[in-house]
Amino acid sequence: MKFVIDCLGGDNSPRANVLGALRTMEQHADLSVIFAGDKPAIVEELRAAGAQETMRERIEILHAPDAISGEDKPTDAIRLKKDSSMVRAFQVLRDDPAVSALVSNGSTGALVAGATLRIGRLPGIRRPAFCPILPAMTGGIVGVCDSGANVDILPEQLQQFAIMGSRYLECAFGIENPRVALLNIGVETEKGDNLRKTAYPLLESTPGINFVGNMESRDLLSGSYDLIVCDGFAGNVLIKTAEGVALELMKKLKRDICRKNRYKAGALLMKEMFREEKEFFNYQNYGGSVMLGTVKTVVKGHGSSGPDAFARCVEQAYSMQLGGMNEKIAASMAALKAQQE
Amino acid sequence: MKFVIDCLGGDNSPRANVLGALRTMEQHADLSVIFAGDKPAIVEELRAAGAQETMRERIEILHAPDAISGEDKPTDAIRLKKDSSMVRAFQVLRDDPAVSALVSNGSTGALVAGATLRIGRLPGIRRPAFCPILPAMTGGIVGVCDSGANVDILPEQLQQFAIMGSRYLECAFGIENPRVALLNIGVETEKGDNLRKTAYPLLESTPGINFVGNMESRDLLSGSYDLIVCDGFAGNVLIKTAEGVALELMKKLKRDICRKNRYKAGALLMKEMFREEKEFFNYQNYGGSVMLGTVKTVVKGHGSSGPDAFARCVEQAYSMQLGGMNEKIAASMAALKAQQE
Numbered sequence: 001m002k003f004v005i006d007c008l009g010g011d012n013s014p015r016a017n018v019l020g021a022l023r024t025m026e027q028h029a030d031l032s033v034i035f036a037g038d039k040p041a042i043v044e045e046l047r048a049a050g051a052q053e054t055m056r057e058r059i060e061i062l063h064a065p066d067a068i069s070g071e072d073k074p075t076d077a078i079r080l081k082k083d084s085s086m087v088r089a090f091q092v093l094r095d096d097p098a099v100s101a102l103v104s105n106g107s108t109g110a111l112v113a114g115a116t117l118r119i120g121r122l123p124g125i126r127r128p129a130f131c132p133i134l135p136a137m138t139g140g141i142v143g144v145c146d147s148g149a150n151v152d153i154l155p156e157q158l159q160q161f162a163i164m165g166s167r168y169l170e171c172a173f174g175i176e177n178p179r180v181a182l183l184n185i186g187v188e189t190e191k192g193d194n195l196r197k198t199a200y201p202l203l204e205s206t207p208g209i210n211f212v213g214n215m216e217s218r219d220l221l222s223g224s225y226d227l228i229v230c231d232g233f234a235g236n237v238l239i240k241t242a243e244g245v246a247l248e249l250m251k252k253l254k255r256d257i258c259r260k261n262r263y264k265a266g267a268l269l270m271k272e273m274f275r276e277e278k279e280f281f282n283y284q285n286y287g288g289s290v291m292l293g294t295v296k297t298v299v300k301g302h303g304s305s306g307p308d309a310f311a312r313c314v315e316q317a318y319s320m321q322l323g324g325m326n327e328k329i330a331a332s333m334a335a336l337k338a339q340q341e
Numbered sequence: 342m343k344f345v346i347d348c349l350g351g352d353n354s355p356r357a358n359v360l361g362a363l364r365t366m367e368q369h370a371d372l373s374v375i376f377a378g379d380k381p382a383i384v385e386e387l388r389a390a391g392a393q394e395t396m397r398e399r400i401e402i403l404h405a406p407d408a409i410s411g412e413d414k415p416t417d418a419i420r421l422k423k424d425s426s427m428v429r430a431f432q433v434l435r436d437d438p439a440v441s442a443l444v445s446n447g448s449t450g451a452l453v454a455g456a457t458l459r460i461g462r463l464p465g466i467r468r469p470a471f472c473p474i475l476p477a478m479t480g481g482i483v484g485v486c487d488s489g490a491n492v493d494i495l496p497e498q499l500q501q502f503a504i505m506g507s508r509y510l511e512c513a514f515g516i517e518n519p520r521v522a523l524l525n526i527g528v529e530t531e532k533g534d535n536l537r538k539t540a541y542p543l544l545e546s547t548p549g550i551n552f553v554g555n556m557e558s559r560d561l562l563s564g565s566y567d568l569i570v571c572d573g574f575a576g577n578v579l580i581k582t583a584e585g586v587a588l589e590l591m592k593k594l595k596r597d598i599c600r601k602n603r604y605k606a607g608a609l610l611m612k613e614m615f616r617e618e619k620e621f622f623n624y625q626n627y628g629g630s631v632m633l634g635t636v637k638t639v640v641k642g643h644g645s646s647g648p649d650a651f652a653r654c655v656e657q658a659y660s661m662q663l664g665g666m667n668e669k670i671a672a673s674m675a676a677l678k679a680q681q682e
Contacts, residue, residue, distance in 0.1 A: 137589050148526050151534035185489050185577040193492035193574050217578045218585030233534050236526040237558045237575050241582035244559030248478050249590055252621075256614050266610030269603045277594065 001030055001321055002099045003314065004092045007037030008067035008085040009106020011304045014038065017105065018045040020301075020310025025058060028318055032058040034092055034099065036085040039063035064088035067106070070303075074109030078117055086110055090118040093296050101317035103288070105301035105310060112149045115291050115298050122326060124333040125293040126157055129232070130300070131165050132239055132289035133173075138223030141286055143169055143178075145229055148236035149291070155199040158182065158229050162209045163332045164292035165227040171323025172290070172316050178226035181215035183234055188214065195231065203229070207339055208332040217241075246281040288313035295326065342371055342662055343440050344655065345433045348378030349408040349426040350447020352645045355379065358446065359386040361642075361651025366399060369659055373399040375433055375440065377426040380404040405429035408447070411644075415450030419458055427451055431459040434637050442658035444629070446642035446651060453490050456632050456639050463667060465674040466634040467498055470573070471641070472506050473580055473630035474514075479564030482627055484510055484519075486570055489577040490632070496540040499523065499570050503550045504673045505633035506568040512664025513631070513657050519567035522556035524575055529555065536572065544570070548680055549673040558582075587622040629654035636667065 005021045007014035014037050025031050035042045039061050046052045046059070066084040068077045081087055086106050093102045104111055108130075115128050129146035136142045145165040150157060162180045169175040182203055184192045189200060191214055203211045215225055217238055230238065253274075257267045267274065279285060284302050288309075291298040297320050301313040320326075346362045348355035355378050366372050376383045380402050387393045387400070407425040409418045422428055427447050434443045445452055449471075456469050470487035477483045486506040491498060503521045510516040523544055525533045530541060532555055544552045556566055558579055571579065594615075598608045608615065620626060625643050629650075632639040638661050642654040661667075 137593060151526070183578065185492070185574055196574075216581055216585075218581040218588075220582060220585060221589045222585075231534075233526055233537075234575055234578050237524065237578050238582055240557055240559040241561060241579055242586045244557075244561055244563075245583045245586040246590060247559075248562045249587060249618075249622075252478060253618065256618065257611070260614070262610045263614050266607040266614075269607030269610075270598070273597050273601075273604050277590075277597065280593075281590075 001028070001318065002032045002034070003101040003103060003317055004034045004036055004089045004099050005314070006085050006089045006102065006104035006106055007035050007042055009069070009104065009303070010301065012306055013105070014041050015045055016305050016307045016310045018042055019049060019307035020305070021103070021314050022049055022051050022055065023307065023311040024314035024318060025055060027315070031318060034060040034062055036062040036064045036089040036092070038065040062088055062092065068110045070107050072107065072110065074107065074113040075117070077107070077110045078113045086114060090114045094118050099296070100321050101297035101299065103299045103301065103313050103317055105303055105305045105313070108300055111291070111298060111300050115294050119298070120295045121293055122295055122330055122333065124337060125160055125164070126154070128291045128293035129161050129164065130289050131168055131292050132283070133286040134221065134239065134242060134283060135280055135286055136223035137221050140223055141173060142220065142225055143227045144235050144239055145227065145292065146232040146235050147239050147289065148232045150232040153195070153231045155195060155202055158195070158199040158231070159202045159206050159336070160293070161229045162203055162206060162211065162227065163336065164329050165229065166209050167325050167328040167332060168290060168292055168320070169226055171325040171328065172319045175226050177210045179212045179224070180209050180227045180229060181212055181225040183217060183228050183230035183238065184214035185216070186214065187216060207335045243283060250278060250281065284309035285312070287316045290316060290320070292329070297321065297326070342369070342659065343373045343375070344442040344444060344658055345375045345377055345430045345440050346655070347426050347430045347443065347445035347447055348376050348383055350410070350445065350644070351642065353647055354446070355382050356386055357646050357648045357651045359383055360390060360648035361646070362444070362655050363390055363392050363396065364648065364652040365655035365659060366396060368656070372659060375401040375403055377403040377405045377430040377433070379406040403429055403433065409451045411448050413448065413451065415448065415454040416458070418448070418451045419454045427455060431455045435459050440637070441662050442638035442640065444640045444642065444654050444658055446644055446646045446654070449641055452632070452639060452641050456635050460639070461636045463634055463636055463671055463674065465678060466501055466505070467495070469632045469634035470502050470505065471630050472509055472633050473624070474627040475562065475580065475583060475624060476621055476627055477564035478562050481564055482514060483561065483564070483566060484568045485576050485580055486568065486633065487573040487576050488580050488630065489573045491573040494536070494572045496536060496543055499536070499540040499572070500543045500547050500677070501634070502570045503544055503547060503552065503568070504677065505670050506570065507550050508666050508669040508673060509631060509633055509661070510567055512666040512669065513660045516567050518551045520553045520565070521550050521568045521570060522553050522566040524558060524569050524571035524579065525555035526557070527555065528557060548676045584624065591619060591622065625650035626653070628657045631657060631661070633670070638662065638667070
């Protein structure tokens with residue numbers, strides 16, 4: 001198995017990217033990588049990690065020192081920044097039949113544009129979608145598809161998100177028969193806007209998914225659902241609200257603790273617990289946001305990923321290949337097409 | 342000033358409704374009320390509160406013992422349950438020129454249907470909208486309009502939400518020149534779906550509002566914005582995610598504290614602080630969800646409101662009348678119309 005790793009664009013690049021990929025390679029002897037980015041910096045990281053010798057045969061370096069930043073207009077960046085690590089990584093992903101995945105923690109917009117412009121879609125898939133993973137209160141996880149790549153969508157796209165997300169959760173997390181819910185403003189069947197009202201019966205009749213009905217956003221983390229399907233606008237609101245509120249609440253606790261000595265004393269006893277809570281709500285611990293629907297795998301890590309978080313993204317890409325996710329999505333899409341004919 | 346109080350449909354009705362209204366009446370000697378509901382139960386609450394004699398001249402009771410429940414289909418309930426407290430309250434609100442507001446904590450759907458079917462709209466307003474209030478981390482508040490009454494909306498409606506919400510925050514909370522932001526999936530001008538892209542320039546040119554641009558949902562509680570405008574679908578996702586995550590996080594802390602004795606000891610020292618946090622995130626403490634755009638005021642309290650929370654809803658209705666909110670909304674709508682001509 002061979003992946004291309006974009007080594008520019010993250011807050012801790014290339015260090016986190018190189019060390020993260022190395023960690024996953026240590027776990028899986030059949031994994032080789034191509035690091036795309038600033039060659040001297042990458043070589044330096046490999047040397048510091050002592051991997052230059054031991055991993056020599058499993059590593060290639062593609063010198064592409066130009067970075068795409070969050071300020072670049074995504075489509076322009078993909079079209080014009082020909083020497084950027086991301087554009088070169090997409091080229092390799094498209095042209096090298098041995099390379100099956102691209103892992104990056106650079107600009108999300110540029111990754112969406114690159115995947116759309118450079119990498120083909122699976123048969124029948126209208127547009128690729130993002131599926132980030134959040135922690136559920138029961139200890140499990142919940143996926144949200146789409147989280148922002150697709151706004152102004154058609155009901156059939158929600159159906160495709162349900163299929164792609166289900167196969168993803170099965171392959172990457174071993175969740176059997178994932179419970180799929182439609183994000184709505186009430187649980188009753190007839191709730192919602194035109195999009196939701198049209199999508200509901202479509203989801204009910206979609207083969208190969210376990211549709212359990214509408215859900216309200218207050219139950220996002222409840223553990224009652226494995227996959228939430230929604231348009232990218234609502235999905236973006238959903239995950240960013242969850243992230244923002246958890247963060248603000250933890251910050252408020254911290255501020256309030258500092259107000260009184262007895263609170264400080266109490267917090268000292270609970271230090272370990274608070275650290276665990278912080279880790280629990282750190283979305284990086286649950287892996288990257290995977291792009292679903294492209295013929296080759298694209299995984300997007302958080303911009304601020306450290307080596308561990310980046311390693312999890314590479315691990316996700318590995319599980320998706322190992323589980324044959326794209327073949328399974330294609331099979332489900334074929335079953336859907338057969339039903340429609 | 343005279344309000345009609347719907348005394349059925351809440352978890353603590355009629356007790357919370359009657360006691361809540363009495364508390365606000367104690368603050369404002371010019372406020373009279375009509376209690377609509379089960380007369381014997383209302384009389385009993387008044388007697389127990391010792392208000393039957395002292396408030397005699399400021400209280401009327403309208404016997405309407407039938408309740409509308411969350412299971413009733415809203416439009417049917419308003420059309421068919423003629424003896425329900427809510428339908429009778431809407432009748433009084435519509436027909437009695439002295440009555441300027443209805444306060445209820447019954448079915449939200451039925452209140453929307455009742456306001457739409459029974460109470461007229463202000464000139465130029467396409468449809469009434471809900472504007473609930475959330476706590477901001479800076480100690481202030483933030484309003485969200487619309488939170489669920491309007492899905493599949495037009496860009497002009499976002500403009501109307503901005504006008505109505507601004508006048509509301511000024512009158513009910515004394516916020517001068519409220520900072521209005523458009524809920525979007527990024528802060529850049531060109532972000533979003535068709536609705537947001539069309540609405541952005543409209544909001545920029547709307548007279549009488551302080552439009553500060555796009556905002557992302559992760560900044561909902563940041564205190565950087567006074568009013569968030571959005572379609573009812575996204576608004577519903579926004580507030581229910583915030584509510585759900587805050588609640589789930591507090592529940593998780595509670596569970597985790599019970600895991601170890603040292604955590605329990607720590608939590609004991611912080612008991613007062615945790616109680617304050619719980620109160621901070623209790624949305625009932627910030628008042629009800631007001632319906633904006635109707636010629637008479639409709640305030641919806643949380644179904645589980647106690648007397649204090651219900652009193653705040655009545656107080657809000659009082660502030661809105663005192664501040665002449667509807668006249669100010671009408672004036673802003675006239676200015677908008679003048680600009681468009």
